[in-house]
Amino acid sequence: MNIQIFQLGLLGTNCYLLQKDGEALVIDPGGDPETVLNTIEENNLRLHAILLTHAHFDHIGGVESLREETKAPVYIHEEESSWLTDPSLNGSELFQVGTISTSQPADYSIKPGKHKMGSFSFEVFHTPGHSPGSVSFWFNDDAVIFAGDTLFRQGIGRTDLPFGDHVTLIHSITEHILSLPENTTVYPGHGPATQVGEEKRTNSFLI
Template identity: 50%
Template sequence: MDWTQLPLGPLQTNCYVLSHESTCILFDPGSEGEQLVQWLNENKLKPIAILLTHAHFDHIGAIGALKQKFDIPVYLHKEEEQWLEDPALNGSARFGMGTIKAPPADVILDQEKELTVGPFKLQLLYTPGHSPGSLSYYFEEGGALFAGDTLFMGSIGRTDLPGGNHQILIDSIHEKIMSLPEETIVLPGHGPATSIIAEMDSNPFLNGF
C-alpha cells in the first residue's frame, strides 16, 4: 500500500491518497476537485471513500466534485456533522474564501475504533483541540498517521478558531499521538511529513512532555 501527498488550493492543504493496487481512499480533499479527479483517472485509481480529519473549508472543497464523479461516502466526526453545508461553521465565510459547501457526510463517526474501508484498516483516534471534531487516522500497516491540523513539523494546530482549545489540543497530542510508535510517520494537513520521534525531540510546543 502506498500514500501520495497532494497539496491543493491557496492554502496548500494536503490531500492524501492511500492506495492498494487500483483502489484508494482520500483524506481531506480540500480544493481543485476537477484536477483531483483528473489525477485519479490518469493514475488509474478508483476511490472508495473520503475520510475527513475535520471540516474546515480548506479540507472539504473538492468533496462535491468527487462525489459527483465517483459516488463515494464521506466520513466525518459527529461534532462537525453540520459544518460541511454551513460556511459560517466551516470557516469559509470568516476568511473571505467565498462560499464553500460540501454535501453532507454519509458516515458519522462517534467513537474510537478500528475502521475498515475496503482493503484498508485504520485506527480511529479522536484528537480534538484544533476543532471539536478533529480525528487522526492511524495506519499501522504503513506506520503512518494522517493527522490533519493537529500536529505539524515543528508546530501544532491553531486553536483560535471557533471550537478550538489549546489545552485540549495539547492533551490530544500527548495522549493519543505521542503514545504511538516513535518511528510513526506523521502526515499533517499542511507542510511536510514528520515523525513522532522528530517531534518529541524538537517540537517547541511539546517541551515538557
C-alpha cells in the same frame, strides 16, 4: 500502501491519495480535485471513501466535486457533521473566502476505533482541540498517521479559531499521537511530514 500528496485550495492543504491493490482512499480534498481525479482515472482505482480530518473550509473545498465524480461516500466526525453546509461554522465566512459548502451533508459519521474499507485497515482517533470534531487516521501496518491540523512539523494546530482549545489539543497530541511508535510518520494538513520521535524531542510546543 502508496501515498500521493496534492496541495489543493487557497492554503495549499495537503490532500492524500492512498492506493493499495487497485483501491483508494482520499483524505481532505481541500480544493479543486481535478489532479486527484485524473490520478484515480489513470490508474483505474476504486475509491472507497473520502475521509475528512475536520471540516474547516480549506479541507473540504473539493469534497462535492470529488463525490459527484466518483460516487464515493464522505466520512466525518459527528461533532462537525453540520459544518460542511454551514459557512459560519466551516470558516469560509470568517476568512472571507466566499461560501464554501459541499451543499450536501456527509454520508456517514466516522467513529473512533478500528475500521476496514476494502484493502485498507486503520484506526480513527478523536483528536479535538484545533476543532471539536478533529480526527486522525492511523495506519498501523504502514506506521503512518494522518493528523490533519492537530500536529505539524515543529508546530501544532492553531486554537484561536472558534471552538478551538489549547489544553484539549495538547491532550489529544500527547494521548493519541506521541504515544505511537517513534518511527511513525505524521502526515499533517499543511507542510512537510515528520515523525513522532522527532516531534517528541524537538517540538518546542510539546517540550
